[in-house]
Amino acid sequence: MDGGGRFPEPPIAAGYAGGDAGTPAPHPGTAPAWGGPARESRLARYLPRFLRPRRSSVAVPIERRMPRHLGMGLAFGFFGLVAGAGFVSGGGYAEMAARSGTPLDMAARALGFGLDKVTISGLVQLRSAEILQAAGIDQRNSLPFLSVVDVRDRLSTVPLIGAVSVRKIYPRELLITLTEREPSALWQRNGEIAVIAADGTVIDQMRDGRFSDLPLVVGDEANLRTKEYLALLEAAGPLKDRIRAGTLVSGRRWTLKLDGIDVRLPETGAREAVARLVKLEAESSLLEKDIIAVDLRLPDRVVVRLTEEGAAARLEAQKKQQKKPKGTET
Template identity: 40%
Template sequence: MLSLTVKRMRRSRHRAVATFDDADELFVLPRPLRRAVRFLVSLGSGRISIPAHTGTVSAVAFLAATGFYGMSLGGHTQTVAQATTTAVGFAIEDVKVSGNDQTSEIEILQLLGLDGTTSLVALDVDAARKKIATLPWVENVEVRKVYPRTVEVKLRERQAYAIWQHGSELSLIEKNGSVIAPLRDNKFAALPLFVGRDAETAAASVVDEFAQWPDIRSRIKAFVRIAGRRWDVYLDNGIVVKLPEDNVQQAMAQLSKMNRQNDLLQRDIAAVDLRLEDRTTIELTPDAAIRRQAAVDNRTKALTKAGQST
């Protein structure tokens, strides 16, 4: 880089003229170097004082930065942070779970992965929430840190509406037909049973159809879906009510009327067929059919004997 020499110029009303004169010339540094040179000169002359222990602090900071960089490259940052915060009193000692009825607290603790030395500071609540949300009964979950040593887990669980039998499997379902979990015990035995393909998705609509017929609804044990179009309803005494594909309300009104007038559903019958609008067909049980046939035969004999005697 070239250095320029300029002559000191006298102030006048006329225009200043720069000349290259060996006498009375000054050396001018390039602009980027001037500040650095001034700092070095001031440092050397003692006009700038350096605080005590600056070198020590700088060395420690450099080593710490190097250590953190090495931990980051090796993937040990989380481990070191957890060990450090646990040592100073942030180890998780209490987990408070609320809103759980069907979800076990043990399942939640296992998903949190607590081992007695887990640090509250290092706990990833978003990851914990996502893990707990995978449990079958959990509809919504909130995980919160309560310093210094507590984790709060608040659940909202799904509600079992009915039991769905598909093949040989039994599952608990919500009102919208979503499967919650397999049925494992008799805790939900009082729930209505829906059987067949697509029965789970149509469950809520058919139950609503029986809302205004509580005397019959209370006796229903199972709804069986037939060909994905209509329902057979099984009562608690074994009678099967065959409903039509359409006009279920009309069919139920007819059934309720017959039951009030003749105690139809208390009789020894096997089925009530309501599929045809203009007629109702009653199917007897085998024993009732035998008794009825015997009664018919006796009546025929009696009529025959009476005819012969006359």
């Protein structure tokens, strides 16, 4: 207040006792607000975020809160989604994938990660083209998006493959290392011929002439006695190449097929019987005669069956022998 009793500034209403300036006093009988707004704002800084008082939002028009060109973007996105769905449902995507691969594969090839080289090691009977076809690998693949697990699983289903490993060599090479099962013989049953291993396991079906030189066993369970048949072939010595097949009869004994001649072997002592056959052939050329079967099941004799021409010739010779007068010098 100056000397004339005037205030230099407009008076400001003082707050009630204990309150900030300008804070109206509470009505009589009402407890004053503790600390007032200013004190509440100071205390709010020390409270957890979820306990702090929230400011009332300022009303802003919705068009000012939305991003610019949102409607145009949504429209383009909608039409793009419709076009993509039509492309897929109409078969366009499947045709493109069948011709050029998936979009990921195309992108990887464009970046220099195409599958340009496949190295296959361990091939003996199989061919590279068969491996690639079984693995599902062609020029549409790319190295980054080719699953080595899927390739290995596909190749493991090939009966002639015993073990296989697949490894990527960046940027553009795939290495396949495999071990083939060793075919031991052919097994014919019910008119079908299969390639089998030494233990009788079926490796694959006979599809071409690659395995035509393998020994052939015929009959039920003949595959399980392949080792026994191979031992008979070794005992045949010089006759081995003339034996075309071995038929297991009733699961008990073998009958060998030699150039149209059946050689019946005993149930026991089959190798000894084959040795007898080798000796007979060396001494008398038994297998060169007009016979269709040789029975070696009896240990003390050999029974042969003549062909029709041989039987007729033998019968004619016997008749001539009987017609000769007695005492005639021959």
